[in-house]
Each structure stands twice: as structure tokens, then as C-alpha cells.
Amino acid sequence: MVLVWFFLTALIIVGAQYLWYRRFVLRHLDYSRDFNKIVCFEGEEIEMIEQISNNKRLLVPWLYIESQLEASLKFGKSDNFAVSSGSLYQNHHSFFTLRGFTKVTRKHKIIPMMRGKYKLNTVSVTSGDLMSLAKVNRTIQLNGKLTVYPKPIAIPLDKIPYHSWQGDVSVKRYILPDPFVVAGTRQYEAGDTFKQINWKATARAGSLQVHQYDFTANRKLMVVLNIDDREGMWRVVSNPSMIEDGIRYVAGITEEVIKQGMQAGFATNMRTAQQTHSLYIEPNSGENHWLSILDAMATLELERTESFSELLDAIIASKVSYTDFLFLSSYWNEELEAQLNQLRSHNNAALRLQLTDFQNVDGRETVLQEVTAG
Structure with a gap:
């Protein structure tokens, strides 16, 4: 009888805690x-x-x-x-x-x-x-x-072949580190970088003065990345890692250019998750603008929105002028070269570079080579 009561009591306790926990545990x-x-x-x-x-x-x-x-x-x-x-x-x-x-x-x-x-x-x-x-x-x-x-990959801009800005003709427009001629000083304005401050002129004037460059106002760089990796490409990318590297290069280039006090923009024949058309960000300056470029890059879909030739047609049709263009592409042909010449004819400078395979030597080292016309 004692054993029966023991099992009955145990059953009641187990059942009670079962019901209690089932109702109150969460x-x-x-x-x-x-x-x-x-x-x-x-x-x-x-x-x-x-x-x-x-x-x-x-x-x-x-x-x-x-x-x-x-x-x-x-x-x-x-x-x-x-x-x-x-x-x-x-x-x-x-x-x-x-x-x-x-x-x-x-x-x-x-x-x-x-x-x-x-x-x-x-x-x-x-x-x-x-x-x-x-x-x-x-x-x-x-x-x-x-x-x-995307993690910016720095590109040694001083290694870029300047002659390519206008075919084989050397010009005085550069994208690199010290491209300006100092023409004087002016009052500090919002958006000026720390590097632009002229401390001697500041001490004389009693207020912040910055270097006045004779070409600062029109320094614009548009970096254009081509997702097409072969002739007759459809929507699918055959080499995603190369395109991802291209995005990282654009991040590094725009960062360096904006640090130099210039304006940078970004375009590509890809779309972000929030849109259906190709991404196009107008050149502008300042860290906030660079962060907006990075934010758009974060949601880029590896899917072609249009051919690179069609994107270039749209850029040409916008009648953009006095802008430096840097094109990153895995291939080139005569049609694209002709479109670049059209851009150059409207007072733009244009440089075309090719993304090639990268090597891992104590970290990632990717080579950029100039594209030759097909």
C-alpha cells in the first residue's frame, strides 16, 4: 500500500510540475x-x-x-x-x-x-x-x-599611366597625390580637409586659412566599374570574385581621391537591392559622401542591368564635361574605345584599366593593367 501511495504521489508531483511549467515557463x-x-x-x-x-x-x-x-x-x-x-x-x-x-x-x-x-x-x-x-x-x-x-583596397595612384588620360598625348590633368598648383590662400570653409590648412597664413590672418588651388573647383573623378566579364555576357557573372575585387578597388580609389580634397563618384551596370536600374552616384566631396558610396556598394547585386556599352551611351547622352573618368573592366573592345573617345571630345579625361587575376603573397596583391583595344 505504501508503494502505491508513493507512485501516486510521484505521479501527482510530476503531473503538477508538468502543467505548471507548461503554463508559466516562458x-x-x-x-x-x-x-x-x-x-x-x-x-x-x-x-x-x-x-x-x-x-x-x-x-x-x-x-x-x-x-x-x-x-x-x-x-x-x-x-x-x-x-x-x-x-x-x-x-x-x-x-x-x-x-x-x-x-x-x-x-x-x-x-x-x-x-x-x-x-x-x-x-x-x-x-x-x-x-x-x-x-x-x-x-x-x-x-x-x-x-x-566592402574593404577598400588601396591602389598606388602614382603608378597609373598618365598618358592614357588622352590616348597617347600627355596632358596636365592628374588624379594623383599632389595634382594641384597652389595659387594662394583663402578663408576656411566647411568641407575643407585638415591637410589643406595653411598654418603660416593662419597665424598671420588670425583665422583659419587654407591653400587655394587653381583647379580645385573642377576636380571630379567618376569611377565606372564594368560587370561584363566577356563578350555577349548575359545576367550571370562567371567570375564573382573578380567583380567583388573591383568593388573593393572602387572603394579604395574613391577614399583616396576624397582624402585629397577632390570629388568622387561611382557608376556601374549593376543595381542595388532597392532599385532596378544601373547605379550612378554623382561626384561629390567629403567623408559623408564616401560613406554613401560604401552604403550603396553594400547592397550591389551581382547581376547585369544593361551592357556596359549602353551605360556609356547614357553617360555620353548626359553631356557630362570637365570630369575625369576611370574605367575598371575585365575586357575591352573597339566599340567601347570609340565611346571613350566621345567622352574625351567633351572636355573629359578618361583612363581605362583592366582587372586581372590576383596573387596571394603575404596578403592579397592584385595587379591593374591598362586595357588594350580589342
Whole structure:
């Protein structure tokens, strides 16, 4: 009889805790997950911070959290954080045990390997009773966002063959480091860089003075990247890594040009995730403008919107003038060369460069070669 009562009591206790946990285990339970930054560059280490709070007296004996993210966000090792990764997405599993009125914070190291805009969408939270008989599931919406900019690859601009700006004729228009002739000084204005300050003139005048260059007002560089990697290309890119490198080069070129106090713009026969037409950003100056270029680059789709020839036709039709054009392309032909000559005839300078295979020697070293007409 004693044994019967023992089993009956045990059954009542197990059933009671089953019903109790099934009803209350996920109540007053708060969970959040976010990045410690909203923007970063490829290869930069950041943190993903998850916090969970049990705002009740009831012990949560076990809590299983599952979520999914893009595979290009590489996670470091963690004792309580398992990652199973595929080619496009990866599943994350976290396990917690929470006493009453307890808050737990975990930080996970992440290295974004690819530009893009990432969003933390939802997590699935599962918990239950002490005996794991009851299982209760809830989906929690997340709002965390991360924008990953392409990592700028510096190009030694002083190595660029200047004669190419106008065919084989040397000209006095340069894109490089010290391209200006100082014509005097002027009052400091918003947007002027620290490098432009003339300290001697500032001391004499008693207010900030900057160098006045005789060509500063019209210094514009338009960098144009061609996604076409072969004749007769369709929408699909056959060499994505080369185009990704091209995007990184544009980031490096525009950064250097804007640092020199000039204006830089960017165009390509690709589109961003928010538009259907080719990307075209007018030249402008200042760090905020460079960041806007990077922001657009983050969402560029590796999909051709139009042929490069059609993009050049649109640029020519806009009657742009007094602008330096730098074209990055994996191939060239006579039709494109003729279009460049049209641009040059409207008081523009144009240089065409070819992206070639890169070599890994103590890091990445990519070679830029001048394109020859087909």
C-alpha cells in the first residue's frame, strides 16, 4: 500500500510540475540579440550580444534557442553556442539554465566575410519542465541590423599611366597625390580637409586659412566599374570574385581621391537591392559622401542591368564635361574605345584599366593593367 501511495504521489508531483511549467515557463522571459555596431568593413571583428532575463521566481531548468543567419558571418568558438553552417545559411543553437530573477549576457565574436546588409529576423525559443515532458515553443522577433562595407583596397595612384588620360598625348590633368598648383590662400570653409590648412597664413590672418588651388573647383573623378566579364555576357557573372575585387578597388580609389580634397563618384551596370536600374552616384566631396558610396556598394547585386556599352551611351547622352573618368573592366573592345573617345571630345579625361587575376603573397596583391583595344 505504501508503494502505491508513493507512485501516486510521484505521479501527482510530476503531473503538477508538468502543467505548471507548461503554463508559466516562458512567461516574463525576455530575450534580445543585437550587434555591437551597425556598420563595419569586411574582415572586421565585431560582437553579437544576446541577453536573456528570467523575470520571475520560477526556475527555468533548460532553454533552447535556435536561429538562422547568413553563412558569410563567421562565428568564433563558444562553449554554449553551436553553429552548423551550409553554403548560404548557418543554424545557431544556444542553451541556457536560468534561476529566478536572473539575467544572462553572452557575447559572440563575428567576422563578416562579405559586404552586404544583414538583419536578425527571428529566434525560436523552446523550454519545458524538469523532466523534459512538456515542451513550449515561442518565436521572438528581432530588430538587429548590420551593414558591411566592402574593404577598400588601396591602389598606388602614382603608378597609373598618365598618358592614357588622352590616348597617347600627355596632358596636365592628374588624379594623383599632389595634382594641384597652389595659387594662394583663402578663408576656411566647411568641407575643407585638415591637410589643406595653411598654418603660416593662419597665424598671420588670425583665422583659419587654407591653400587655394587653381583647379580645385573642377576636380571630379567618376569611377565606372564594368560587370561584363566577356563578350555577349548575359545576367550571370562567371567570375564573382573578380567583380567583388573591383568593388573593393572602387572603394579604395574613391577614399583616396576624397582624402585629397577632390570629388568622387561611382557608376556601374549593376543595381542595388532597392532599385532596378544601373547605379550612378554623382561626384561629390567629403567623408559623408564616401560613406554613401560604401552604403550603396553594400547592397550591389551581382547581376547585369544593361551592357556596359549602353551605360556609356547614357553617360555620353548626359553631356557630362570637365570630369575625369576611370574605367575598371575585365575586357575591352573597339566599340567601347570609340565611346571613350566621345567622352574625351567633351572636355573629359578618361583612363581605362583592366582587372586581372590576383596573387596571394603575404596578403592579397592584385595587379591593374591598362586595357588594350580589342
